Amino acid sequence: MIKIEKRNDVPMALYFFTPFIAIILTILGGGIIFYILGFNPIEALKFYFITPISNLYGFSELLLKATPLCLIAIGLSFCFKSNNWNIGAEGQLTFGAIVGGGVALLFYNQEGFYILPLVIVAGAIGGMIFALIPAILKTYFNTNEILVSLMLVYVSKLLLDYLVVGPWSNPEGFNFPETRQFSDSSRMPLLFEGLRIHAGIFLALAAVMLSWFILYKTYLGFQIKVSGLSLKTAKYAGFKGKTMILVVFMISGACAGLAGVGEITGPIGQLHRMISPDYGFTAIIVAFLGRLNPFGIIFASLVVALTYLGAETAQIFLQIPKYTGQVFQGMILFFLLASDYLLFFKVKILNLKKNELRH
Amino acid sequence: MYKNFFRYLISAIFLLGFSVNSNADFKVGFVYVGPTGDHGWTFQHHEGRNAVEAAGIKTTFVESVPEGADAERVIRQLAQSGHDLIFTTSFGYMDPTNKVAKDFPNVKFEHATGYKREHSNVSTYSARFYEGRTLLGHIAGKMTKTNTIGYIASFPIPEVIRGINAMTLAAQKVNPNIKTKIVWVFTWYDPGKEAEAAQALIDQGADVIMQHTDSTAPVQTAEKAGVWSFGQASDMQRFAPKSILTSIIDDWAPYYVERAIAARDGTWNQQDTWHGLKEGMVAMGPYNSAMGADLVKEVEQLQKDLASGKVHSFTGPIYDQKGNILVAEGKVADDGMLAGMSVYVKGVEGDIPK
Numbered sequence: 129m130i131k132i133e134k135r136n137d138v139p140m141a142l143y144f145f146t147p148f149i150a151i152i153l154t155i156l157g158g159g160i161i162f163y164i165l166g167f168n169p170i171e172a173l174k175f176y177f178i179t180p181i182s183n184l185y186g187f188s189e190l191l192l193k194a195t196p197l198c199l200i201a202i203g204l205s206f207c208f209k210s211n212n213w214n215i216g217a218e219g220q221l222t223f224g225a226i227v228g229g230g231v232a233l234l235f236y237n238q239e240g241f242y243i244l245p246l247v248i249v250a251g252a253i254g255g256m257i258f259a260l261i262p263a264i265l266k267t268y269f270n271t272n273e274i275l276v277s278l279m280l281v282y283v284s285k286l287l288l289d290y291l292v293v294g295p296w297s298n299p300e301g302f303n304f305p306e307t308r309q310f311s312d313s314s315r316m317p318l319l320f321e322g323l324r325i326h327a328g329i330f331l332a333l334a335a336v337m338l339s340w341f342i343l344y345k346t347y348l349g350f351q352i353k354v355s356g357l358s359l360k361t362a363k364y365a366g367f368k369g370k371t372m373i374l375v376v377f378m379i380s381g382a383c384a385g386l387a388g389v390g391e392i393t394g395p396i397g398q399l400h401r402m403i404s405p406d407y408g409f410t411a412i413i414v415a416f417l418g419r420l421n422p423f424g425i426i427f428a429s430l431v432v433a434l435t436y437l438g439a440e441t442a443q444i445f446l447q448i449p450k451y452t453g454q455v456f457q458g459m460i461l462f463f464l465l466a467s468d469y470l471l472f473f474k475v476k477i478l479n480l481k482k483n484e485l486r487h
Numbered sequence: 488m489y490k491n492f493f494r495y496l497i498s499a500i501f502l503l504g505f506s507v508n509s510n511a512d513f514k515v516g517f518v519y520v521g522p523t524g525d526h527g528w529t530f531q532h533h534e535g536r537n538a539v540e541a542a543g544i545k546t547t548f549v550e551s552v553p554e555g556a557d558a559e560r561v562i563r564q565l566a567q568s569g570h571d572l573i574f575t576t577s578f579g580y581m582d583p584t585n586k587v588a589k590d591f592p593n594v595k596f597e598h599a600t601g602y603k604r605e606h607s608n609v610s611t612y613s614a615r616f617y618e619g620r621t622l623l624g625h626i627a628g629k630m631t632k633t634n635t636i637g638y639i640a641s642f643p644i645p646e647v648i649r650g651i652n653a654m655t656l657a658a659q660k661v662n663p664n665i666k667t668k669i670v671w672v673f674t675w676y677d678p679g680k681e682a683e684a685a686q687a688l689i690d691q692g693a694d695v696i697m698q699h700t701d702s703t704a705p706v707q708t709a710e711k712a713g714v715w716s717f718g719q720a721s722d723m724q725r726f727a728p729k730s731i732l733t734s735i736i737d738d739w740a741p742y743y744v745e746r747a748i749a750a751r752d753g754t755w756n757q758q759d760t761w762h763g764l765k766e767g768m769v770a771m772g773p774y775n776s777a778m779g780a781d782l783v784k785e786v787e788q789l790q791k792d793l794a795s796g797k798v799h800s801f802t803g804p805i806y807d808q809k810g811n812i813l814v815a816e817g818k819v820a821d822d823g824m825l826a827g828m829s830v831y832v833k834g835v836e837g838d839i840p841k
Contacts, residue, residue: 302645
């Protein structure tokens, strides 16, 4: 008979070490998959994890790809730490991009140093407002935030579809579903000539610092952590649960909105239907892989960003199907959850005698 | 003296041989918007790539590249990793293609269905799919009993509107009572939405369904409902053998092979290609025997006439929905008008989404 028991003493060091175990297992698992598919596993893994970042351009692309993932995951960490399951970051990202993009279009062909900050703030507010919907419904009407935030993803994507096909479509664009290219005054400044990495990375770094400060140095952070550990304790301590839920959702939404606005004012430069390859969902993996810790999230966002780039490189050089990237992301989460389970629980195999079984 | 001369000669020959050898390194890259197994748009581009490969030229492809921020990186990586000619096979790659082309003047770029050629190393190409639509219209007009044709449309861009108009005009010619009902699905590939749209059109009385989207869901829905349908982009007959009357097939292979050889041999030039039935970029699938021998003969003749230029899909008089004349009697629409087409012809129901 197998018995599963909770472990009482989980060492903190091991808790932060399991993500590395998960990554190593993923790489091993990937090697096995490549071998079964008929590729040389060492060569395939090299093209997957080393080639994409073997030059400056590749490294800058890694940072570019990690920026939105990091921003969203930082926001999500506030929600997840306090037991609020915001699954709709993709929708908050989209709505932030819509609001920010709307401001950028409003200032089309105008000059002014204040335009870009306005666009960015508008994007953050957009994401914040959109995240407030599931938060308010949860606090005042007791709805399930997982469902509401997830369903709102489709609402925001359909709204974006409507806008780029209809009222905001480029008047000179033959009805193609996209807006005008934003003017330079509402584009993120590039950090280096010839590379696409832009000032948005500083927003992500600022979010990391700020979230560390809030989570570990403020009363709000304390409330969030206690609520995450035990809602009853939080109530007993007299924390105002409703306000906290609203605040964590607002932070989360603002971060997702910033990520969206960073994409459209950075590498994309306009609004169209494909502004995010599901960053909002992938960021959930990033948040957990980073242990909901601000610095862990930086690391996790780089790892997950690499699985995107690696999938492209592996297909270019070895013609490995590009969907292996998603397989890798899935494996990371799977191995992380599995090793967490073994970390928090121990499995005992009991040898029962016959007479014991009769009972 | 002579010794040196020979040494130079040998090294010159060697160098020459080397530069000829570099032809063997000639590589062509393809960027696809969907998976190679979509049995529609990307599937056909992939078939074109196979033909290039069969012609002895090395190729690479990257599938399911989102038309957002990722496209530029993929195109750039292909250019950086020694590809000499790169086909970007979706409209959304237009700006990234031109951006990368600027930084790689020695690499040739071919962008499908776009209109921007900002640098001399960027060509564009597309097919006159509307010629195929004319044939579908003729067949649909003859086959319908309810005089209602259902049309699943993707985005209100000129290419799609051109297809709707060409089909309607041809159907009206053989059946003046024809009505075209349209459902806009605002996607190129979404089997669920496409199937719903097909069902909605069938419920509204359409007994012929056609699509300007890429999945096989509409023809399968039509097969189940027992109405006629047409395959799109590739021969979809095996997905709905009873229902499909024929398919419009995008045959990119001849063009891809020609352009790849031209780029390899150094004869590649910037151009804007718009090929149709004549050049074989648009081809028709096998005709369903349910059409009857007479209709098949008629359609085959029309196909020949369209290819030879004897018949044009947009021959006047053509009126818009309000009855204003678009193309005068005896005239044909020029390419400029076709490229920017943004109004329905008379007989199409509803408004173009704005």
